[in-house]
Amino acid sequence: MFDAFGSKIKGTIPSEIGNISSLQSINMDNNEFTGSIPSTIGKLTHLDRIYLEHNRLQGSIRAELCQMMMLGDLHLNENFLSCPTPCCLGEITSLRRVCLHLNNLMSTIPLSFWNLNDLLSLNLSSNSLSGDIPSQIQNLSVIIELDLSWNQLSGDILSSFSAAQSLVFLLEYLDMSHNDFSGTIPESLVKLGGLNYFNVSFNRLEEEIPTGGPFANFTAQSFSQNFALCGLARLDLPPFKTKSPSHSGSRNILKYILPPIVFAILMVAVVTFLLVRKRRSTEISSEISLFQQWYWRRVSYEEILEATDSFSSSNLLGTGSFGSVFKGTLLDGSKVAVKVFHLQFMDLTKSFDAECEVLASIRHRNLIKILSCCVNRDFRALVLEYMPNGSLEKWLHSENYFLDVVQRFKIIVDVAFALEYLHHDHAPDVVHCDLKPSNILLDEDMVAHVCDFSVSKIFGNGETMIQTNTLATIGYMAPEYGEKGIVSTSGDVYSFGIILLETFTGKKPTDDIFGEELNLKQWVSKSIEANSVMKVVDRNLIKKDPNFCLMEQCLLSILRVGLLCLSDLPHNFN
Incomplete structure (x- = not known):
């Protein structure tokens, strides 16, 4: 895998990339690449994922991409790509997610696209595509998310969807707004039982809006600014038409009635439309804003229920104040961790939204990766990477678990890299606010991943600190956080310092030996001053690590770094 996500790289993508013949994944999104996609990329026939979104690439989408018959995810969105989309892309039957939105693509949607039977997500929004949607759309038998908004597409929407019966059970997101579609909304769409978001505003649709399903x-907002739609009063539209022999007469009357009604709601419609684009998660469901992350796998409540054996206690990985985490196995056999939020408590919907907001924007090898989310009226859950080796807390404080000096050092470095990304490389800054060993998970290679962003804060507009009433875990909170609720990146560094000392001493900050007169920081500091660092080092290291005798000076330096992180002056933390 070639991973250069968010590295601020400028210049063109070198043509030599085609020489890495065994490459399986390109993660070069969120950079400043310019120029065109090199034609040599077609040599990478083993690629299954291409992430080149959020760059400044120009030119066409290379037809050489069609040589990658194992390609599953293609993300080229938010660039300056133009010209027609190559038809041969529709021949890559392995494609699952295609994101080409926010480019300058022209011409029609290749007919071959509608033959991608296993496609899960297709986003072609915000381009200059024209033409109609053929009846072959019914071939997208497992499509979950389809966004064709903000184009110049036209044609009768009824004829496009009348034959698409295979979409009934799977489609969850459908946006065809800001086009030139005409005709009536198909009554058959009421059978789309899983449809969470639907938008056909700013088209030329007419007649009655379905009421079922x-x-x-x-x-x-789903229907505003159309030609002559009518529906229930709550939709701010004219009422359903009464059918009579003088149908054409009624049509003429509507021509006089609709203009003043449309004008009366125009300003409200425009404002609310702009708002709904910004906060769909609160107007429709908390998950809608997350659909911008098209590489997520959609998981239903029923699949989560089956994956966790109805949230069996045998699959319970842990429980916290905000929710419980269960191990699960999805239908495709992948192992996941399902975090279910405790909605019976107040404000936990806000915690869910906060964690979603952070996880939707971050991407780093030492941060937990979100795979999906599930939102119902009374259910909120995140589907996350499963970490088979559990938490750092388990390895430090449970019997029959042991980490040598090198392993502990690598874990601490991993956490430091995660904080560096959150505090300095991510825009805006993210403060975790509850860093502790139980929120540091280890994968199969013992690589650390920071998790649980339910109380995290995102800074904006040059903020360096904010105040909150939400408290973190006793023993790991910075003094100014616990006493005044002041949150800053320095608070995370303080928590990191406590974790570092705990990792190498084996003592929790809340251990019984500590109290008002002595805390973990003071205990370590006094030992270093007395030149007796071995008295505070974890006994298990001395007993079990054969190389420990060579590590004393290294440990002394490491513990001093931890003490620096616990400086009493907040401005020294960073």
Whole structure:
């Protein structure tokens, strides 16, 4: 895998990349690459994922991409790509997620696209695509997310979807707004039981809006600014037409009635439309803003229930104040961790939203990766990477678990890299606010991943600190956080210092030997001053690590770094 996500790299993508013949994944998104996609990329026939979004690439989408018959994810969105999309992309039957939105693509959508039977997500929004949607859309038998908004597409929407019966059970997200579609909304769409988001605003649709199935939950913003739609009063539209022999007469009357009604709601419609683009998660469901992350796998409540054996206690990995985490196995056999939020307590929806907001924007090898989310009226869950080796806390304080000096050092370095990314390399800054050993998970290679962002804070507009009423874990909170609720990146560094000392001493900050007169920091500091560092080092290291005798000076330096992180002056923390 070639991973250069968010590395601020400028310049062109070198043509020599085609020489890495065994490459399986390219993660070069969120950089400043310019120029065109090199044609040599077609040599990488083993690639299954391409992430080149959020760059400044120009030119066309290379037809050489069609040589990658194992390609599953193609993310080229938010660039300056133009010209027609190569038809041969529709021949890559392995494609699962295609994101080409926010480019300058022209012409029509290749007909071959509608033959990608296993496609899960297709986002072609915010381009200059034209033409109609053929009846072959029914071939997208497992499509979950389809966004064609902000283009110049046209044609009768009814004829496009009338034959698409295979979409009934899977489609969850459908946006066809800001186009030139005409005709009526197909009544067959009421059978889309899983449809959570639907938008056909700013088209030329007419006649009655269906009322059954998911349409009972959609708001006026889903249908605003059309030619002659009518529906329930809550949709701010004219009422259903009464059918009579003088159908054409009624049509003429509507021509006089609709203009003043449309004008009356125009300003409200425009404002609410802009707002709904910004906060879909609160208007429709907390998960909608997350659909921008098209590489996520959609997971239903039923699949989560089956994956965790109905949240069996045998699959319970841990329980915290905000929720419980269960081990699960999805239908495709992948192991996951499912974090279920305790909605019976107040404000936990905010915690869910906060964690989603952070996880949706971060991407680093030492941060837990979100795979999906599931939101129902009374259920919130995140589907996360499963970490088979559990938490750092387990390895430090449970019997029959042991980490040598090198392993402990590597874990601490991993956590430091995670904080460096959150505090300095991510824009805006993210403060974790609850860093502790139980929130540091270890994968199969003992690489550390920081998790649990339920109380984290995202800084903006040059903020360096904020105040909150949400408290973190006693013993790991910085003094100014516990006493005044002041949150800053320095608070995370303080928590890191406590974790570092705990990792090498084996003592929790809340250990019984500590009290008002002595804490973990003072205990270590006094030992270093007395030149007796061996008295505070974890006994298990001395007993079990054969190389420990060579590590004393190294440990002394490491513990001093931990003490520096616990400086009494907040401005010294960073």
